[in-house]
Amino acid sequence: MNAESIGWWGVVIGILAGAVRGGTPFLLVSLGECLTEKSGKINLGLEGTLLVGAMTAYAVSYKTGNPWIGATAAAGAGAALGSIHAFLVSRPKVNDIAAGIAMLIFGSGLSFFLGKPFIQPSAPQLPGIPLGAWSSTPQIQAALKFSPLFFLGVVVAFAMHWFFRTTRWGMQVRAVGDSPAAARAMGISVGRTRFLSIVGGSALAGLGGAHLSLFYPGAWTEAISSGQGLMAVALVIFARWNPKHCLYASLVFGGAQAVGPSLQAVGISTGYYLWNASPYILTLAVMVLTCSPRRTLIGAPGALGSNA
Amino acid sequence: MLIPPPPARPSKPLPLELVNVTKRFGTFVANDNISLKVPPGTFHALLGENGAGKSTLVKCVMGFHQADEGNIVIDGHSRDIKSPYDAYQFGIGMVYQHFTLVPAMTVAENLVLSRPDTPGIINWKAEMERLRTFMKTAPFQVDLETPAAQLAAGQKQKVEILKQLYLDSKFLILDEPTSVLTPSEADEVLGLIKEKVNLGDFSVLLITHKFREIFGFCDEITVLRRGKFAGAGRVKDLTADDVAAMMMGGRRETKIVAKAARERGAPALELKGLCANKDNGVPAVADVNLTVHEGEVVGIAGVSGNGQRELVEVLAGQRPATSGEVRVHGEPYRATRKESNDHEVFLLPEEPLRNGCVPQMSVAENLALRSFDRAPMVRAGCLVSRGAIRKNGQELIGRYSIKTRSPETPIGELSGGNVQRAVLARELGSGTAKVLITANPCFGLDFAAVESIHAQITEARNRGVAVLLVSEDLDELLALADRLLVISHGEFVYETTPSNADIRTIGHHMAGH
Numbered sequence: 001m002n003a004e005s006i007g008w009w010g011v012v013i014g015i016l017a018g019a020v021r022g023g024t025p026f027l028l029v030s031l032g033e034c035l036t037e038k039s040g041k042i043n044l045g046l047e048g049t050l051l052v053g054a055m056t057a058y059a060v061s062y063k064t065g066n067p068w069i070g071a072t073a074a075a076g077a078g079a080a081l082g083s084i085h086a087f088l089v090s091r092p093k094v095n096d097i098a099a100g101i102a103m104l105i106f107g108s109g110l111s112f113f114l115g116k117p118f119i120q121p122s123a124p125q126l127p128g129i130p131l132g133a134w135s136s137t138p139q140i141q142a143a144l145k146f147s148p149l150f151f152l153g154v155v156v157a158f159a160m161h162w163f164f165r166t167t168r169w170g171m172q173v174r175a176v177g178d179s180p181a182a183a184r185a186m187g188i189s190v191g192r193t194r195f196l197s198i199v200g201g202s203a204l205a206g207l208g209g210a211h212l213s214l215f216y217p218g219a220w221t222e223a224i225s226s227g228q229g230l231m232a233v234a235l236v237i238f239a240r241w242n243p244k245h246c247l248y249a250s251l252v253f254g255g256a257q258a259v260g261p262s263l264q265a266v267g268i269s270t271g272y273y274l275w276n277a278s279p280y281i282l283t284l285a286v287m288v289l290t291c292s293p294r295r296t297l298i299g300a301p302g303a304l305g306s307n308a
Numbered sequence: 309m310l311i312p313p314p315p316a317r318p319s320k321p322l323p324l325e326l327v328n329v330t331k332r333f334g335t336f337v338a339n340d341n342i343s344l345k346v347p348p349g350t351f352h353a354l355l356g357e358n359g360a361g362k363s364t365l366v367k368c369v370m371g372f373h374q375a376d377e378g379n380i381v382i383d384g385h386s387r388d389i390k391s392p393y394d395a396y397q398f399g400i401g402m403v404y405q406h407f408t409l410v411p412a413m414t415v416a417e418n419l420v421l422s423r424p425d426t427p428g429i430i431n432w433k434a435e436m437e438r439l440r441t442f443m444k445t446a447p448f449q450v451d452l453e454t455p456a457a458q459l460a461a462g463q464k465q466k467v468e469i470l471k472q473l474y475l476d477s478k479f480l481i482l483d484e485p486t487s488v489l490t491p492s493e494a495d496e497v498l499g500l501i502k503e504k505v506n507l508g509d510f511s512v513l514l515i516t517h518k519f520r521e522i523f524g525f526c527d528e529i530t531v532l533r534r535g536k537f538a539g540a541g542r543v544k545d546l547t548a549d550d551v552a553a554m555m556m557g558g559r560r561e562t563k564i565v566a567k568a569a570r571e572r573g574a575p576a577l578e579l580k581g582l583c584a585n586k587d588n589g590v591p592a593v594a595d596v597n598l599t600v601h602e603g604e605v606v607g608i609a610g611v612s613g614n615g616q617r618e619l620v621e622v623l624a625g626q627r628p629a630t631s632g633e634v635r636v637h638g639e640p641y642r643a644t645r646k647e648s649n650d651h652e653v654f655l656l657p658e659e660p661l662r663n664g665c666v667p668q669m670s671v672a673e674n675l676a677l678r679s680f681d682r683a684p685m686v687r688a689g690c691l692v693s694r695g696a697i698r699k700n701g702q703e704l705i706g707r708y709s710i711k712t713r714s715p716e717t718p719i720g721e722l723s724g725g726n727v728q729r730a731v732l733a734r735e736l737g738s739g740t741a742k743v744l745i746t747a748n749p750c751f752g753l754d755f756a757a758v759e760s761i762h763a764q765i766t767e768a769r770n771r772g773v774a775v776l777l778v779s780e781d782l783d784e785l786l787a788l789a790d791r792l793l794v795i796s797h798g799e800f801v802y803e804t805t806p807s808n809a810d811i812r813t814i815g816h817h818m819a820g821h
Contacts, residue, residue, distance in 0.1 A: 166430050171421045175410045185408035186422050187392050302411055 010139060011262045017143035018258020019251045020150055021216045025050065025225070027153040027250035028208030029232035030239065031160060032078075032201035034246050037236055038164065039197035040177035040303040044100030045085050046205040047229025048107020049078045051222075053209020055115035058220035061213075062123035071126065071149065071210040078206020079199050081107055086198035090191050096305055104229075111222075118220050126214045147215040149207055153247070156204065160243035173197055177301035205229065227280070234283045237290060240299035256282050318399040321348040321478040321511040322383040324369070329378035331364055338364040341378070342537050344530040346479075349508035351501075353522050353543075354515045355555055356532035357756070362515045363405075365532070366481050369513075370395045370402050396424060401477030403468045405484050405515075411457035415450055415467055419474050439474075446470055447500035461612045462489050469497065483515045487751075490611055491520075491782060492815040498525045517555075519548050533557055556756070565766040567790075573602025575638070576774030577653075577743050582632035584618045592618035594798040595632070598776075600743070605765065605775040607789030608800075609782060611818050615798030616778045617658070620747045623776070624655050624663065636743060649682075654735040656728075656746035664731045667720030671712045672701025674719045675734050708733035725757045736764055744768055747778040762788060782814065796820040 029046050036043045043049075053074035061070030081103065088099040129151065132144030163170035175183040176193045183190055208229075213220045235253060239245035260275030324346045331339040339361045346352045356362045368375045371389040379386040382398050389395050395402075409418050420426055420435050439452055448466045456464065465485055472480055480501070486494035502525045504510050514526060522529060522543060530540040531554040539554035577600040584593040593615040600606045610616055621627035623634065625643025634641045636651040647653070657663035665674045676697040679685055685696040701715040710729050712722055719727060728749070735741065746765065750758040765788055769775050779785050785792055786806045794802040794817040802817035804810075 166432060168421070168426045168428050168430060171413070171417060171430075174413065175421060178410045178412045179408075181406065182408040182410045185392070185404060187396075187424065299412075 007266065010266055013140060013143050014262030014265055015255050015258045017146075018262060019255035020146050021254065022257040023250040023252075023254020024147050024150040024153055024211045024216075025208040025228050026232050026235060026253045027157065027247060028149065028211065029205045029229050030235045030246040030250055031153065031156055031243055032204035032208070033233050033236045034201075034239070034241055034243055035160065035173070035204070036198050036201035037304055038177045038241060038301055039173045039194045040180065040301050040306070041086075041089050041194050041198055042096040042100060042233070042305050043082070043085055043103070043198060043201060044097060044230065044233060045081065045103025045107055046202065046232060047225060047227065048104040048111070049081045049202050049205040050107075050209045050212070050225045050229040051111040052081055052107045053078050053206030054213040054224050055111035055118065055209070055220055056206070057210035058123050058213035059115065059118045061125075062118060062121055065124055067124045067126045067214050070123070070214055071207060074206040074210035075203040076206070078209070079203040081206075082199040082202025083195070085202065086195040089198070090195065093307065095307070108222075115220055115222070119222075122219070123214070125218050126210070128215070147211050149211040149215065152207070153250075157243045157247040164243070174301070177303055180303050205232075208232075231279060231283050234286055237300075238286045241301065242299065253279050253282060317397065317476065318383075318478055320508065322398060323348050324400075324479060324511065324513075325381040326365070326369070327379045327381055327386075329365065329368060329375045329380070331361075331368055331373055331375050337535050339368070339375075339532075340536045342532065343378075344540065346511050346513055346528075348511055349505060350527045351505050351512045351514065351525055353526040353529040354513055354532070355517060355522070355529055355551065356538070357517075357555060360532040360538075361535040362532055363483065366402065366483065366513065366515065369400065369481065393424060396475065396477075399476070399478035400481065401472040401475055401479070402481040403465075403472060403483060403485050405487070407456075407464050407468060409456035409459075409464055409467060412455060414453050414455050415459070416452040418456055418467065419452075419471055422471050423475060442474055446473060447504075448497070460614075462493050465489060466497065469501070478509070479511045479513070481513045481515075484517075485514070486516070486518065486521065487780070490815045490818045491811055493611075493819065494521070495524070501525075519551065522551065523548070531555055565763040565770070567766055568770040570603050570770070570772075572604055573772060573774075575599045576602050576636065577745075577776060578635040578638075580633050580635065582619070582622065582634065583630045584615075584622045584627055585630055586618060591630070592798050593622070596798070596800060598793070598800070600774040600776050602742075602774050603769060603772045604791065605769050605777055605789045607785035607792045607806075608776070608778040608795050609785050609792060609814060609818060610780070610795035612780050614795050614820075616747065616780075616795060618798075619795075620657065620745065620778055623745050624657060626663070652740050652742040654741040654744050656731060656735055656744065656749045658748040658751060660731040661720060661724075661727050664734075665719050665727060668718050670701075670716045671705065671710065671719050671722065671730060672698050672715035675701045675704050675730060675737075678734055679738070704730075704733040704737050707737065725753045728753060728761070729757065732761060732764060736768060739771075741768060741773050744773050744775045745778075746775065748780060749777075750779075750781065750784060758784075782811065794818055 029050055033043060033046055056077040057070040057074035060073040061067040085099060085103045088094050089096050126148055128145035129148055130141065130145045132141035135141060164174055172183065172188045172193055175186065175188060176190050180190045212224050217224065231253065235249045236246065239249045256278040259278055260272050263275060264272055326342060326344050329339055329342045330337065342365060354362050364373060367373045369380060369389065371391045371394050374390065380389060387398065416436060416439055419439060420430060443449060450463055450467050450470065456467065459467065486498065489497060498521060501510065501512060505512055514521065516522065526543050528540070528542050529551065531538040533555065538557065579596050579598040582593060582596045583591060586592040596619065598606065608616060618627060622629045623643065636653055641647055641651065655664065661667055676685060680692055680697060685693055687693050698715055705712060705715060708729050710733065711726050719730060722730065749761050765775060765777065777785065777788055786809060789806055792804050792806060792809060793800045794814060796817060797820060802814065
């Protein structure tokens, strides 16, 4: 079989595989944001965390020769950035949005600054998990090679859903995010819960960065994240703060990202850049459709973004 | 001296005694040398006006604050209570004035989460089993699967009390627990607790200012005034006048303004088929029709959460009506600034800091919010005169005795009663009001402030102002209103006049039967 013979199937498979490949950073970042927002704080800096994660993963993988150490370091770097944000927003009268934007700029600046020497060399990549062995077509085999971090993300999505419903710590996070006053009355430490949620969420976002630089696209460049960290915030709203829905929403966003390249692969390049803009258009559409001044969002943590 | 450790969660209430407790915040003395004693199995009331120090005192018992001097003696030994968890270990639990339920969680989740010994991983099947067993012996029933946000205020209050029973607390501190209940609900809840107290299962320390609760349920009282001990005694040895004298310190300055007999005037405020939604898009006010005439106070009674808030917000221009219309003096009224100025419609909202003030702006600026864009505060067409704002502010601050450091202090720093007074000064100070819409104007205020606000409302009515008074306080409504409507599930279900009113019938309609 040759490339032409898959034809339009190639587009479908391309979009499906792209949904998984391109959706993984969305998934990890949105899960991180979901955890953070469930505790009542917003972290817009996850875009910066994503970049720092990508840079750290690549650099550490290059230096140590082991991509797994790179991915772990990315999570650690994410957690470190998260702890700065968590400290900032725990101060009275500090606004999460402003602190988040500052962290976004800080994170991207930091990764560009430290990442300069790693743009050229090539670092060992995370091994893909092949699910296309049933097919003899190399394109299908290549398309169905998935990132191990995607499977990690799926596990985390279901685990987080379970965590929020059936563990005391998960319920404490929800209580803190929905009504800090009630949480305090129950003897829950609001500050500590939020700190840990923000740090944990940022570590997940750092892992999302590792997927970018160590799997797909699989190199370190400064344009690697292209706003995915910010889109993930919109995605959490779309997913109504439900980790399982974050998974589905990430796949939709990832798929939208893959439409342009998949069409180009079969020779359709009309509107290539327009198709590439589809995740952004989707973000806007989600915001317009789901937000109304006439009612509050169902599922939104009650104290989200407040300084209570 | 060796202090024996507390028994592992007492199975009976322990005797509790406060000895010479003093608590200061900076130079301010919130509690000055207070002593009180609650023997096991008694119902003790803690009384006092707003700011008398009742909440601070019980927060010392609960471990939110540490007393600067004095002792908290439990079971004969002085104890150090550093956190609510320590209080829990002594079997002490508190029902707060503000709800402490997590709105997005179900009743079951709220109850389970409140237990300090909940395991890390929750076996929901076993927990639900345990909760159902508990509910069989509980004095009131609430559906376990309902999210707390969907409960009415009365049900929430019941869940708060159930939570303490579920935690197996033996010493209950109740902070004005009946403020959101109908009179019959309040009697039911306190009656069931009283039965348990009589059996010796509980001790209760009840913070209240309602005399019917003191004389209906309590054994002993302690009264605080401005942070100091002002009296104590057994309820059966006291009269209402004795208690009032202890609370007020013998002074009763404000005169009660009598309602002048007058003919009902022309219709001033009319609501026709008005509907409005809650924040989440669910209907809150359903097809409401009402006319308020000049020189008439129409009271709206109801348990909170039955559409009163949404109704007032529509009249205030804070919420769009989904259908129907409002007319003032016969003309359509959409609560724009121009319309409210032209028709002299004034508003005393509940939570005035949120609904009627800009917290960061100064007292003087807030007092000018009604008039800053008109002469004499505007000169040369568009320049606002700061001098005129300050002068107006100083005048109103003096006339309404608003306690503030200066007219330039941000209004958010004032106490609740003074914020309420400032809004009242702004809305009624000019004396030109034709229509007054007010919601829970006295919520959380002390005796003196309540009497002064009631006097202002009655005076306004006597001047010919049409007053719509939405309140959860039946006594207030019966004292002020000429006509009384009961709202339930967003509809008016009953109408009466205070002279013909029967509290039981009103309570029945409030409860939605």
